[in-house]
Amino acid sequence: MAKLIKKRSKKAGLPPGTLVHIGEKLTEKTRVGVVEYDGQGFQEKELETFDSCYLFPTGPAVTWINVVGIQQVEVLEKLGNCFGVHPLALEDILNTEQRPKVEDYGEDLFLVVKLLSYHEKKDEVEAEQISLILRPNALLTFQEKEGDDFANVKERLRAGKGRLRKMGADYLAYTLLDIVVDQYFGVLERLGERIEVLEGKLLADPGTATLQKIQNLKKEMLLLRKWIWPLREVISSLERGEFPGIQESTRIYLRDVYDHAIQVMDTIEIYRDMLSGMLDIYLSSLNNRMNAVMKVLTIIATIFMPLTFLAGVYGMNFKHMPELDWPWGYPLILAVMGFVAILMLTLFRRKKWL
Amino acid sequence: MAKLIKKRSKKAGLPPGTLVHIGEKLTEKTRVGVVEYDGQGFQEKELETFDSCYLFPTGPAVTWINVVGIQQVEVLEKLGNCFGVHPLALEDILNTEQRPKVEDYGEDLFLVVKLLSYHEKKDEVEAEQISLILRPNALLTFQEKEGDDFANVKERLRAGKGRLRKMGADYLAYTLLDIVVDQYFGVLERLGERIEVLEGKLLADPGTATLQKIQNLKKEMLLLRKWIWPLREVISSLERGEFPGIQESTRIYLRDVYDHAIQVMDTIEIYRDMLSGMLDIYLSSLNNRMNAVMKVLTIIATIFMPLTFLAGVYGMNFKHMPELDWPWGYPLILAVMGFVAILMLTLFRRKKWL
Amino acid sequence: MAKLIKKRSKKAGLPPGTLVHIGEKLTEKTRVGVVEYDGQGFQEKELETFDSCYLFPTGPAVTWINVVGIQQVEVLEKLGNCFGVHPLALEDILNTEQRPKVEDYGEDLFLVVKLLSYHEKKDEVEAEQISLILRPNALLTFQEKEGDDFANVKERLRAGKGRLRKMGADYLAYTLLDIVVDQYFGVLERLGERIEVLEGKLLADPGTATLQKIQNLKKEMLLLRKWIWPLREVISSLERGEFPGIQESTRIYLRDVYDHAIQVMDTIEIYRDMLSGMLDIYLSSLNNRMNAVMKVLTIIATIFMPLTFLAGVYGMNFKHMPELDWPWGYPLILAVMGFVAILMLTLFRRKKWL
Amino acid sequence: MAKLIKKRSKKAGLPPGTLVHIGEKLTEKTRVGVVEYDGQGFQEKELETFDSCYLFPTGPAVTWINVVGIQQVEVLEKLGNCFGVHPLALEDILNTEQRPKVEDYGEDLFLVVKLLSYHEKKDEVEAEQISLILRPNALLTFQEKEGDDFANVKERLRAGKGRLRKMGADYLAYTLLDIVVDQYFGVLERLGERIEVLEGKLLADPGTATLQKIQNLKKEMLLLRKWIWPLREVISSLERGEFPGIQESTRIYLRDVYDHAIQVMDTIEIYRDMLSGMLDIYLSSLNNRMNAVMKVLTIIATIFMPLTFLAGVYGMNFKHMPELDWPWGYPLILAVMGFVAILMLTLFRRKKWL
């Protein structure tokens, strides 16, 4: 539950633009990496002090500033002032409960997306909030914690191969968005495997634990959809060219990311339908087991009740019961009992209860 | 039920613009507080008599008139006339059954929203209707009862820090809207906790009371959605700049409120899905318990019916029953009975019924 | 069922514009009342003969012609010719199976709405079709039967207070629409009470009769929605100013009616959701009662089967059964039986079956 | 099932425009009737040979060519060439699996609609495909089989009364569309009666046959919706004036047909909801019957198990059982048994099981 709505209420009543970090503390210290590149060169450094502002280089080079760790509010405030980030944007960066969105602050294009990963130990999907501020010659990114994915991009920049080094900051932003959406496929694959495992268990052992797991997976799907649905709109608005910061040449690539987002949505919907179907199977197999139990009871009762009755009859103490005196009375009644039992069993076999 | 549709019908047949108070009486007397402020100064007073009209100051200062308590119809009528409120707007202010809405009365922008709070004792969500009339240099607000939230805003105005004192009446209106939407998060957190508690109970003790509680929570969600859905549209139309009373600089902040409203909607939808899932778990656990009951019955019957039958056989009074005369007949039959019982128990253990 | 689709088929195959009355006969004779008024004067009369046409007064006065009773086809035809009503409009007036709608016949604006009332004896919602033809200086209304609601409006006109006398025919039409929508609240209140009563019964005595009543209420909701949904669109199109016959000053009032129509829609949707929830409770309480029955059976069987078995053992006729000869054998076995019974009862108490 | 998708696949792989008849053979021979009329005159004939083409009259007269029977592909091809029908339109006329649609082939407006009728013997809805080609002065119609409905129109043309003779080919097309939609009401009335009968049966005898019938009716509703939904769009696009072939004066009449189509849609939706409700009642009454069976079992067991136990106790063979020697022992125990039985019955009566 805590995952669905965090203690956001601690902000209630504060004036807008008040900086409060909402979310888990995932790193100890805020670290700021700076990368400058153009077709020719590539430079990388890490800011060591936040007291003086970093000066953006003049000229056509692209600057990528990657901020990792966002719970040190006062550091973020300094950075925001240095980089000229709008107070509302800064507030959104700190609040990790944002929906994916795109906002136009004049020169700056502000993007919030969710980077998902599957936490194998906890067996659940984890979301990290990534904020991007795109400017004509610069990209600012804010991550909650260090990750491999952005390091790979830095590596590709350093290697200098491919299109990435030659194009602008908007292409770099696209590259990061592409990575974010690609991660969704990995997460969906893992969830798909869990659904598969659950499908097998469903028929073998349909306990309440299985039902709980189905419901948990459904909840995960709800969360995924909550994050993917607005992301789809974000990418669509970027691709349609609503924002001047995105160049024509990059938009064709964004269309590709958009396609992937749609595919993720489709898969989520199909998983949801499958989980609903599994619920039906679960309820039906409960019913089937009840049926099986009832059959056992009915078979036992139907065989032994007439037999017990017969035994009861010859246990009566009437003076005049001629059968009791017959020499073959006892074996005869045993035979009759055996016959009744076999009759009943045949009947059940015909009804396919056995 | 009374919550869903109050005795609104007492208005039926009256000419439009007839002032009738619809809703609970929450305060005794109508009180009117006036706040005037601009970048330099701040003044606060309370109107003591409603016989003469309050005169709006000339000049760029912002005037905020906060009316608390709306069931004194004749007082509200006087105020309405003094302040030049449109009769239809006044009618809507008095009728606390309004949907959130925004209406354009020329100079005046008329807003109705719902302030929600969670009533801990009654364990249910309470709604108070807040009406706002926004003018170029003034804001009129109408509350059903005194509350802390608006007092905080007055405090912030008095303190004079931040953006609030420097900006116009539209920014003040935004600040109040922001508070209203922020309250929803608190209410949702409390509802989320109730859902969590219910989820725990569901498996431990799935009685009809639990079902009733699930249904009640579902009803609360319906009510919340009823209030949030139009609010979302209201804020969206303000933010899109449909009304000239809202300045460009304020609209960027409204976008933020809009994001929060969407987030509230998302959470409500997820809660609704979760409650539906809980219903499924509830029904399935009912089924499971029936299964458990049936198993006990079947086990008992399956063990004791054959045994009783055996006892019945040797209770028969046939003259020629050789077993009865065997010296070890009795222990032997007891042994057979024990064997049958153990056989059955083993069988059940194998079927995992025990 | 008859309520859902009346014998409309008798019209099949007839050329369009053929006048056929479809619906119940609610009055004996068609009566036509005429009201003329302006800011200064008010005149009222009733047409006695339909052979010569009524002459509309010249000048700015507003004329309201109210036709009550529509099953006398030939009279309606005469009136239609006199007043210059379009044949298709006249056909729609006679056919009481119309959906609420608005149509533009040049000078004439043709409106069909449903006036609802709750028939206490039959315990169901009744609909009367009201048709309005709005012209620059005149309003024609057609009712199925006499009612208090329109009489009240006439009274208000005669009294001459308020806005009604000073404004045009479009404001009169608005006043009637307002009355129609206000009636929906009364009907919804009564339905709400029925739902409340049903909710109480649901847990006390969930028989098939209760289920039937839930389904009937659901059907009523379907019918209400069928009438309200298009009405909402009708009022919306009037309010948006699509038709020149509605003046700007009246449109602001129509916005108010529109709000009410939306509120009615919302309430219907919430009622529908509540009725669905009640169905779930009903099915679950059926299940619970089955559970209770099964528990009684299982408790009885679990207590008496072992006891009967014990009695059976000592009813066996073996020669060598030492216990039978013990002096304390009988009390001992009774004690054992009592112990077994108490053991079982304790077990059930622990399982919370008792 | 065959109704849902006919052997359309035999067309797969053929070049477009290849003429293949898809559907049932409903008549033996193709017959072509020609009607020419204007305000003054009316002429009727039947084409006897298809070798030479029929020559359209010049001048303002309207020509209606009605083709009955469409499975003689070569005849249809000749006709198509004579009348200048576009190959794709001709292909659609022959394939009776078309959805209702409207298509603009320059001068020609091509319409496909479904004429429904209720087949009383088969107890199911039958659909006949009607194709219309509307030209400035001519209307071509293609029917699968002879019917009364179009004959009536011819009769009205011959009689020459009313608007029909004076107006153009578009009004004739409207008249035919009006008939088609009017037929839907008749079919819905019959289906409504079937639902009513089923509702009665549901409570009296809820067998699997009843469930099957509910499902069949649901399937019929799906089919109706499949045909009505696009028809609604077709009429709407005609009425909105998207096609120049429809004159302003006819469009006002099409609005009427559109209203009827909406009403049919509404009724179908309500029927669907009712059938869903019936399914709930069915499942609940199944449950109720199980409850009744279980109660009988429980009552019987609860009364006779204690009694049988008591009889078993006094059937034990202990030497020292003082009660056995009491002179009133036997009547006493019988009295005790009677008391236990009455006790149990009273208990059940209190629980309202009896």
Next chain:
Amino acid sequence: MAKLIKKRSKKAGLPPGTLVHIGEKLTEKTRVGVVEYDGQGFQEKELETFDSCYLFPTGPAVTWINVVGIQQVEVLEKLGNCFGVHPLALEDILNTEQRPKVEDYGEDLFLVVKLLSYHEKKDEVEAEQISLILRPNALLTFQEKEGDDFANVKERLRAGKGRLRKMGADYLAYTLLDIVVDQYFGVLERLGERIEVLEGKLLADPGTATLQKIQNLKKEMLLLRKWIWPLREVISSLERGEFPGIQESTRIYLRDVYDHAIQVMDTIEIYRDMLSGMLDIYLSSLNNRMNAVMKVLTIIATIFMPLTFLAGVYGMNFKHMPELDWPWGYPLILAVMGFVAILMLTLFRRKKWL
């Protein structure tokens, strides 16, 4: 499950435009067939080496290049370079997990569709991805494996009859799209038959296997819808004339394909509704069978419990039981027992349990 989401994640982190084949290996070697034709002539050849580029003929002739087998990435890369295919389009061609889509790369119009076929042995629907690149005078197609459908088109081109040879590359593209959509009808027919078979089985033998099959068919429907839904939009955008590559004369034919796509969608929706209905029947028949089992148990218990009790009474050892000494006591009690049994049976017959 593997069908729903393939190991797409192996692409995660790679720069865009990196060529990776995703999908099954369906052929050994990539083969490239070239067809050149115009109204006069027809030429066909197969490329033997991919080292030098194929030169497009100049002039108005249409060139169709059909590439079969796409898993040889380096060959595809060479071809892509030769033919000037955009890197992103090439990437999409190789990734067989694409949704159907249309993309505009300046001169090139890039289309992805799914060719479905029913695999009789596996009893499931198989999808092959077909990519088309349409240019003013050329069409490039990429298939995963050799198929009959495209061979037929080549045959029709060679024969030179009909419209195909005379029209441009866009008409050729249309012809292929038409074939693709026509295949859906065949697949739906097969699925319809499977549903029919399942419907029969449902009542005869409603086991968990049947439920599983219903769920599998539902999953197939989900997949079909996933492929058809975007295809519909693709064809719609082609038909609406959004792309200059499609000529007016071809668009009229595309409208036809669009109609078919809609029809496929309709049928899928109806199948989905039918499968849901079958689930209801399945659950209800489970319930019915439980009912039948319970009735057997209740009948047996209700007959034999009273009889066993009676036998028990006369098995008691009271000294003074006058009935025991009656000469006709034994036959009398047997008669009473018979009477009780017959009474019970009559009662059950009346309740229609027998």
